[in-house]
Amino acid sequence: MTVEITEEPKGVHGMGHKIRRKEDIRFLLGKGNYVDDIKLPGMVYLAFVRSPYAHAKIKSINVEKAKTLPGVIDIITGKELEKVGLAWIPTLMGDKMMVLPTDKVVYQGQEVVAVIAEDRYKAYDAASLIEVEYEPLEPVTDPKKALEQSSPIVRPDKNTNLVFKWEAGNKEETDKLFKEADVVVSQGFYYQRLHVAYMEPVGSIAHYDPVSGKLTIWMTSQAPHVVRTVFSLVTKIPENKIRIISPDIGGGFGGKVYVYPGYVVSAHASIKLGRPVKWIATRSEDMRSTAFARDYHIHGEIAAKKDGTILALRIKVISDHGAFFGDANPSKFSAGLFSICTGSYDIKAAHVEVVGAHTNKPPGGIAYRCSFRVTEAAYAIERLVDILAHELGMDPAELRLKNFIPPEKFPYKSALGWTYDSGNYAAALKKAMDKIGYWELRKEQEEKRKRGELMGIGISSFTEIVGAGPADLFDIVGIKMFESAEIRIHPTGKVIARFGTRAQGQGHETTYAQIISEILGIPVEDIIIEEGDTDTCPYGLGTYASRSTPTAGAAAAVSAKKILDKAKKIAAHLLEAREEDIVYEKGRFYVKGSPDKFKTIQDVALAAYTNPPPGIEAGLEAITYYNPPNMTFPFGSYICVVDIDKGTGQIKVRKFVAVDDCGNIINPVIVDGQIMGALTMSFGTAFLEEIRYDENGNIYGGSFAEYMIPTAIETPKWELDKTITPSPHHPLGAKGVDESATVGSPAAFVNAVVDALWHLGVRHIDMPLWPWKIWQILKEKGAVSDE
Amino acid sequence: MSQQLVHVKIIINEKAYEADIEPRLLLVHFIREIAGLTGTHVGCDTTNCGACTVILDGRAVKSCTLFAVQADGKKVLTIEGLAKDSKLHPIQEGFWVKHGLQCGYCTLGMIMAAYQLLMRNPNPTEEEIREGISGNLCRCTGYQNIIEAIKYAAEKMRGGVS
Amino acid sequence: MFIMYPAQFNYFAPKSVDETLELLDKFRDDAKILAGGQSLIILMKLRLFSPKNIIDINKIPGLSYIKEEEGYLKIGALTRYSDLEYSDLIKSRYPLLYESIKHLADPIVRNVGTVGGNVCHNDPGNNLPSVMLAYNAEFLVKSISKQRVIKAIDFFIGPYQTALQSNEMVVEIRIPVQEPKNSGAYMKLERRAGDFAIVASAVNVSIDDNGYLKKVGIALGAVGSTAIKADKAEEFLIGKKADKEVIKKASEIASEQTNPSSTPFGPSAEYKKAMAKVLTFRAFKNALRKVGVEI
Structure with a gap:
């Protein structure tokens, strides 16, 4: 697919317009404003000494040599933080985490001592002079072992490595259906540990003003408002004296929701020293100590009739959370929204159980472009369904079509309790099959198989669940997961709109402007969108889990409609007519029957300040805290074609078609951009990316030299298409889209590879699908070539 | 040890910047901290990501993997020097028109890599473009629109797009 | 570990090979030559390697060339990978060398990294050592007191180890001119x-x-x-x-x-x-x- 020439962001551009992004110019000119670009007078720099051990007692810390190094200003240890109650802080999941350790370290790369110096080079010079004496302890890096009686205990404040046990569904009913089933397929899957690997490492600048008592922190945060609340609760600094600014963010993908020790220590240091303190993680520090994703050990079972009708689903998971339970899930959902794992299928009963474990690894379990564990869920069901089809000798497309929730069943209540708002799964799959020429490919595969060539076709028909969320279910540290939008129209008709979200590349400055332009008929160039400043923006929960369009986008629409209601009253006043006789059309108000005699939204804006109707307040603005009535359920069908090199085990993704349905689309170019980016990330997941730990807790994959992000060379060319099934409850009929492809595509890649090898007796291969893994399998099956 | 300082003069975007620096100062830090041109970014520490790519005497280099002293007396072009007379360079324009950027962090490096590529090969194939930007990582776009952007720029620079 | 800011060092930028050799002779193991630096500077940033003295040879004229002469393809030690990549001579007559360069690191690194640096670094996973062995290449090596030619087979002795003495530097890579077919x-x-x-x-x-x-x-x-x-x-x-x-x-x-x-x-x-x-x-x-x- 190719992008057409987009239009300049000038004029009225509402839903569906392919306009260029308003935010781009500053980035193109090198004038973006990321945290590390900010330089304040008197600013000093923070660097950490980090633990070489995964698990060790700290016997002593000798800072004498470092102290005397010219340019070194201060050295901060856990003991110092302990005195001010900052050695530990709460996580978003009701656990707590170390900022700096006082007694022992619990993962390799953990922050141990902080050094503040005049510049970064000197800070690291000093860090390398600090001598920490450790007494190594036995680490545990395997969550299954961590749950055994004999395991070392990771946490000094707990006597178990068990984090939680969580379940959903009807166990009895599920077990009953499994007993009655003709076929039961069961399979273990390991969804490997990943890092989101945004391009901009995390960092902060804390600036405490001793005169006003105000603490300002520039921070790489996707959720500045919640972080401010947590900071206030922890430090006892009044919330209105903390200002968190998330400036431009170089990618987040869920990794920048977490509160990192560097943020806290830089704040502490600034308060102590009265100078701005900057902390920027190096890439290797970031890879080794910031929040990871996945690390899910899944065991799935699916029960079906001989004809392929799926009856029930049973899944057990052991999830590895590292040293601290630091997922960024809504509070009530220890396993995120994993219970969406019944996917696109009409399944009578299901039961899911997730057990979380601490290990001597960095914390996280964050929602890496996955809407809270939805990637894991979609992967499990789409792999299981595929295995079932192959076991039954049915075509995987036909088995899916047979079991999809039919369109007439929406809203559909799933066996695990979700009410799907809308969907038409068969339409998406059929479109993908037509586009890729599915049956011709199957024919080609058959012929190739006869010649001994290995070709596979993989399907994934996923269901997403995004837009957290309804207040009765969703909160983070008790704060309901509403989202906010404030729109102010100034007398000359120019708009500033502020949001509680914070984009990290998603293009909010454009899409939000389009939503406002759609409803109010104001040109997009007259609309400025602001986010990420807790002093000026309304409170919001932030941008992650594809929630911005479903929640903040809806808030913008509601605010704009509130403004429109008032504008109608003012227009009636200006046109000397009754309000009920006013017709509104694309930025113009007129009296029914006289469209030529109209007042524009700009006229109305001026009148709102210069000539408001009697009894009506001056001004033209509105604010909304939108509580979504339900989640939105985007979906899609992806088909992947692979060829396997029998000599080397290398896999080539020959073709990939993605049909997505995210309801009504605001800006198609931005939507496609999100999908292609997410597909590429998942291509990395399927084939290239993993973080591993050996039994001593040493990391493998902790730098960009070792963690293999796809380059342009191996990234496949994506072919996209759409179906449109509007959300019935979203004011614009829109759904979130940012994560659909990370949720949907991993199973498509793996299904394609297993499909190529099924006839050799291969049922499953864990990601990443390295060539040496494939070759080993081919060798065992006697299918390698030496040419 | 008391550290030797070296006097350097580096011409960045046609403007001379002079300073006494430690030899260990990386070029990227000279550009960002001393010249104050923060459009050039640091994305990794192992010379993989290319977010620090600049043009040094006509060749694209990763400015995190050169010492600033090595650029003494040389000319550097950074992203800030690309637009002329407040008009976007065709490559910048291509990235805008074709939605070749999302978070913007890798963008300058991609643009500089494209600048080098088009200098050497004014009419690259898709494969050549993919190869030409393979030293620059992007985590947002999936590269496809970046490739489109570079095709657009190539055509425009050859006089094909008005 | 985890650092990206090199430790301090003394910097020397000699203007000639002779001057370089004098410095090398003086510092021996305490000095490291900086050519392209695309491996060296990474190691220094991560502080896996922190030499006391850096001898930057990039300011020496005449160390970058590609020519056929006296039965050899002669490549100056400071020749960048991209110079080979865009050389018609290499592309048409030395396909092995050309292909190995096309698959070496990435196009931006290839603008800086040097042939001499690559062979002297002798990373077992890097491209040029095996290419030099396949070509039966030779390296012209100089020290303050003598010059010698070392055959590739004698040069690469172990991981990140070569037959170079601490006071020697490679100034030229010689690949025998290949036959017509x-x-x-x-x-x-x-x-x-x-x-x-x-x-x-x-x-x-x-x-x-x-x-x-x-x-x-x-x-x-x-x-x-x-x-x-x-x-x-x-x-x-x-x-x-x-x-x-x-x-x-x-x-x-x-x-x-x-x-x-x-x-x-x-x-x-x-x-x-x-x-x-x-x-x-x-x-x-x-x-x-x-x-x-x-x-």
């Missing part, structure tokens, strides 16, 4: 574009007018502590007519000469050994095709 190919298996090799095979081959193998150079990368010259396979092939069976046999012999170790969480030694064979076969297949021989 010559070809070559470089096959590299990598996790991702631009990464170090999992396994690589470098093949240089000349045939006579009757299609018999006249000269053969085979070397393998990343399958031992340093690049390995598959001399037994070379000997096996000389004088034989290239067909599928012969090349397969030779590839097997080459593979048997390798000594790979398993990578933790990565490819096994068994896989690497098997790949040595497959890649060598494919390198021959590609190389021979260019001189009109299909196997």
